[in-house]
Amino acid sequence: MISVSTSGIKRGKWWEYVLRFALGGVVTALAGVLAKKIGPGFGGLFLAFPAILAASSTLVEKHERERKERKGMHGFDRGRHAAGADAAGAAMGSVGLIAFAVFVWKLLPGHSSGLVIAGATLLWIIVCGVVWFVWKWNPLRRLRSNSDEKKLREK
Amino acid sequence: MFGAAPSIALATLGLTVVKEGQQFAATEAHSMIVGAIALFAYAAVVSYVLLRFKFSSLAVTLLGLIFWFAVAGGLWYVMSF
Numbered sequence: 384m385i386s387v388s389t390s391g392i393k394r395g396k397w398w399e400y401v402l403r404f405a406l407g408g409v410v411t412a413l414a415g416v417l418a419k420k421i422g423p424g425f426g427g428l429f430l431a432f433p434a435i436l437a438a439s440s441t442l443v444e445k446h447e448r449e450r451k452e453r454k455g456m457h458g459f460d461r462g463r464h465a466a467g468a469d470a471a472g473a474a475m476g477s478v479g480l481i482a483f484a485v486f487v488w489k490l491l492p493g494h495s496s497g498l499v500i501a502g503a504t505l506l507w508i509i510v511c512g513v514v515w516f517v518w519k520w521n522p523l524r525r526l527r528s529n530s531d532e533k534k535l536r537e538k
Numbered sequence: 539m540f541g542a543a544p545s546i547a548l549a550t551l552g553l554t555v556v557k558e559g560q561q562f563a564a565t566e567a568h569s570m571i572v573g574a575i576a577l578f579a580y581a582a583v584v585s586y587v588l589l590r591f592k593f594s595s596l597a598v599t600l601l602g603l604i605f606w607f608a609v610a611g612g613l614w615y616v617m618s619f
Contacts (some may be wrong), residue, residue, distance in 0.1 A: 411549045414566075418554065423562050424618070427569025428610045430550055431577045436541035437599040440584065444595040459592075466595035467588030469541060474581035476542030480574040483544050487551065487567035496555045496563075504544060511539045 403438050410434040431480055436473045440466040475518060479510035542577055572617060576610035 410432050418426025448462030486503040547570060554563040584602045588595055 407546055407549070410546050411553075414546065414550045415553060418558075418562075418566060423554075423558075423565035424569050425614065427566030428573040428576075428614055430544075430547040430566060430570040431542075431573030431610075432546065433541070433577050433580050433599075433603065433606055435543070435545065436577075436581060436584075437603065439541050440588075440595045440599050463588050463592070463595060466599075467585045470581045470585035470588060470599075472539045473541030474578055474585060476539035477574050477578040477581055479539070480542050480544055480547075480577065481571055483547065484567050484570035484574055487547075488564050488571065491555075491560050491564040491567065493560070496552075496560060500548065500551060504548065507544055515539065 403435060403442075406434040406438050431477070431484070433473070436470065440469050443469045475514045476507075476511050478514050479507040482510040483507040542574075542581065569614065572613045573610050575613060576606050579609045580606040 410429060414426050414429035414432070416426075417429060444462035444466040446462075447465035448459060451461045483503045483506060486506050487499060490499045490502070547567075551563050551566065554566060580602050583605055584595075584598055587593060587598050587602075
């Protein structure tokens with residue numbers, strides 16, 4: 384079952400949210416400056432710059448490590464694995480980001496900007512959901528385990 | 539997944555459409571495809587290294603940015619021909 388938990392928000396300190404916001408703002412400004420100076424073809428690359436991922440992975444590692452250490456255990460591995468899982472999730476999210484970019488590239492000229500950008504955001508959510516579901520369901524692993532079971536029964 | 543949310547893209551594209559027009563923003567979105575492919579490669583490599591080796595996430599994510607630049611720059615250069 385899918386549920387929403389807001390405990391992660393309470394765990395974060397205010398400066399951590401400011402840091403993420405500031406990094407996003409700096410990259411937004413940089414993308415705009417580069418697009419103006421060098422051209423939109425180059426500036427557009429930075430619309431998918433991993434600034435937020437870099438910040439969030441380190442914060443996730445810190446929170447998980449501190450949680451373990453509060454219980455008297457060494458938290459380095461736990462923190463590292465949590466950050467790795469966070470990055471794996473971002474890899475899934477980037478598939479949605481590719482779909483977002485294609486949608487905007489193809490439909491923005493000649494259509495309502497607000498609707499296209501809103502539609503692209505919705506598409507990102509849908510594609511991310513599909514990718515996550517496929518990863519969770521993992522049809523290849525199920526096929527492999529079904530065929531292993533079949534071989535065992537035949538023996 | 540929200541580490542790859544289109545938050546930067548939403549802000550930048552919105553501002554670009556107002557200041558430079560739709561075609562300019564569409565060209566940025568075209569290049570964003572390359573950036574997003576590089577982001578996929580970056581996130582996959584960072585995840586692999588963090589899950590299998592004992593490096594801190596700060597070091598891996600920062601050094602991984604070099605990888606993102608290399609992939610994005612290389613693909614953009616090839617695409618520009």
